[in-house]
Amino acid sequence: MSTVQSPKYKDNAIFNQLLSEHNNDYKSVEAKLIELLSNFTDDPFDAKTWKQDIAGKAGAKKAYFGSFKKIDNEFLILIRLWVILESNAKGDLCTIGNQLSQFIKFLSIKKLNLKNVKNNELKAFEEYLDKLVTKKNTPLKSITKYPYYEAMLSFFTVMQGHPFVSKIENISAFENPYRVMFNDKDAEGDEEESKEIPEEKLNIMDEFFSQKSAPLINRVQYWLMRMYGARPEDILSYPLDCIKMFNEELATMKTYVGKQKIATHRIDPTEKRPYKIEFMNLKEPMQKMLYELIKKQQESAEQLQSEAIQKNFLMTLKYYNPKSKKVWVKVPTPGWFNKKWRENLKPLFKDEEYPMAKSLKHTAVSKRAVWGTHDNYGLRSFANHQSHDAINAYTKPATKRVIIVQKDIENFILRTNIAWEFKGQSVHNLQNIIAKVKENPFRHQLPGKGFCPDASSCGNHFECIGCDYLVPHPELKEYYFEQAEDYRDRANRLKDIGKYHEY
Structure with missing residues (x-):
């Protein structure tokens, strides 16, 4: 019996549509699906066993995707489509398919269905990979586990219609998105017992960071987090490169999202995606204020950076180097910012609890990519700042x-x-x-x-x-x-x- 004749297949509206177009000819429908998928690759494609012959240095080798046979046919087609798309980008269909098969095997062991996979299952898969061992009974190295985890994440971007960049329907968050309060006695805190930041305390911080007496770097960081709901690690580790006025109503803000967290020199010219772009409405008073703050900071940095013409980074502070007795430029680290944050906020709230800098990261904007931002394998490419969470990012096309x-x-x-x-x-x-x-x-x-x-x-x-x-x-x-x-x-x-x- 053809795989498309299963009861699950018959009940699926997507396939019923194809069946109606082909007079309920199951074999024709199966052939049509193969034809559609074949448009994405020049490689041979066999729908029944999904057997791929690949010639390598050691001769021809064959890959069988047996673990996929237990998956609903609809998802099997999606898996095949995903592997083909990934192979177009990365090159090796056989390897990519096997990488995802590890996740399919995990689902089979746990008796899970692709339709019901939640964040906790993704975390469990991470733990499952940690327990895998080699033939010599030694734990897998991160470099081996990483492709399995990356394949799972990448597959879900296709499964969910690429949620990292899609329109956000019914986006939701905590009642107050700026969450988690700690004082100095409990700096680490327990997220399970965290509290909402009261509106009155947000108002106090708003007022403080609106004053010129507050340190410029803190004002910029605070309003970036407050207005955009950005995770502070994005803001702190990936500095602004420049801000430009498009016209009297609109400005553009370019943020470095490349590999170098401390960007004191030129970026790596081989990086394919060093920046993201965000837009600022200068008719809106708060965004206008933020624009002026960043502009002021940028001008200060430009005075220090003689190599600004070569794209040295502009979100900077003056640091004194006692060895050379010179003022030099370095992007502040998260630890430095947290220290300055405490120095600023503690006097405002005296003996009361006050929000730490990391309090601002728990928003729906970051939560919707939670499996990309909380993993053990450094998959920052799946975090918001590197998955096109900015509304648009640009390159120089023809x-x-x-x-x-x-x-x-x-x-x-x-x-x-x-x-x-x-x-x-x-x-x-x-x-x-x-x-x-x-x-x-x-x-x-x-x-x-x-x-x-x-x-x-x-x-x-x-x-x-x-x-x-x-x-x-x-x-x-x-x-x-x-x-x-x-x-x-x-x-x-x-x-x-x-x-x-x-x-």
């Missing part, structure tokens, strides 16, 4: 391509009035994913991560390489202005929407 994409965006805006609202978890059926990627695979390519299937909401994944290409065509001013509005409203939205929904 001029002809820029014109085409600009027209696409303009046409899309004309077709819908809700294109850029926060929509939430994207739920995509199989045909939707295939159609999106097939329409223009390379337009939605995420370097090193395959392709984003959500063409309608993820943007076009351009990346910024240099300041000359920071802002696209002025004709799209209104489009970018809407993005700035979204950022302005994000913190307020998070307060009002309710409990966080784990998926």
Whole structure:
């Protein structure tokens, strides 16, 4: 019996649609699915055993994906699609398939279904990998475990319609997104027993960090976290490179998200994704204030950095080096910022509890990528700041391509009035994913991560390489202005929407 004739297959609306288009001819439907998937690769594809012959230095070798046979047919097709997309980006379909099979084996052992996988199961998979051993009965090294974990995470970005960049439907958070209060006696604290930060204390901090007497670096960091709901580790470890005024209503803020956490020299020129871009609405008083603060800090840094023309980083402080007796520039570390934070806030609240800097990280913006930000293998590429959580990121494409994409965006805006609202978890059926990627695979390519299937909401994944290409065509001013509005409203939205929904 063909695999598509299973009862589970018959009950699936996606496949029923294909069946209706092919007069309930199961074999034709199966052939159609193979044809669709084959559009993404030149490699041979066998639907029954999914057998792939790959010629290597040691000769031909074969890979059988037997553990996938226990999966519902709908998910089997998605797994196959994911592996093909990943192989286009990384090259080796056989290896990538086997990497994911470790997660499928884990689900089989735990008797779990792909539809019901939650964050705690992803954590359990991490622990499962920690217990695996080699043939010599030695624990697996991180370099071996990392691909298994990465494959699982990458697969779920496809399963969920690429949630890291999709529209955020019913985005939710704690009642007050700025959570977790500690005092000096309990600096580490217990997240299980944490408290909400009262609105009156937020008001005190707002007032303090609005004053010119507060240290400039703390003011910048505080308002970045407060207004954007950003995780402080993003803000502290990945400094701003520059801020520019697009026109009197709009500014762009470029943030370094590359490999170097302490960026005192030029970035690694081989990095493919060193920056992300965010937009600021200068008509909104608080964003205007933040713009002026960053601009002031940038000007101060430029005075110190004689090599600014070579892209040395601009979010800096003056440090005195006693050995050389010179003032030099270094990006502050999280530990330094936490120390200054305590020095500033302790007098405000005296003997009362007061929020620590890390209190600001527990927002829905970071929670929706929780499995990418809390793992043992350093998968920072899946954290918000490196998964296109910024509404758009840009690179220098060919001029002809820029014109085409600009027209696409303009046409899309004309077709819908809700294109850029926060929509939430994207739920995509199989045909939707295939159609999106097939329409223009390379337009939605995420370097090193395959392709984003959500063409309608993820943007076009351009990346910024240099300041000359920071802002696209002025004709799209209104489009970018809407993005700035979204950022302005994000913190307020998070307060009002309710409990966080784990998926």
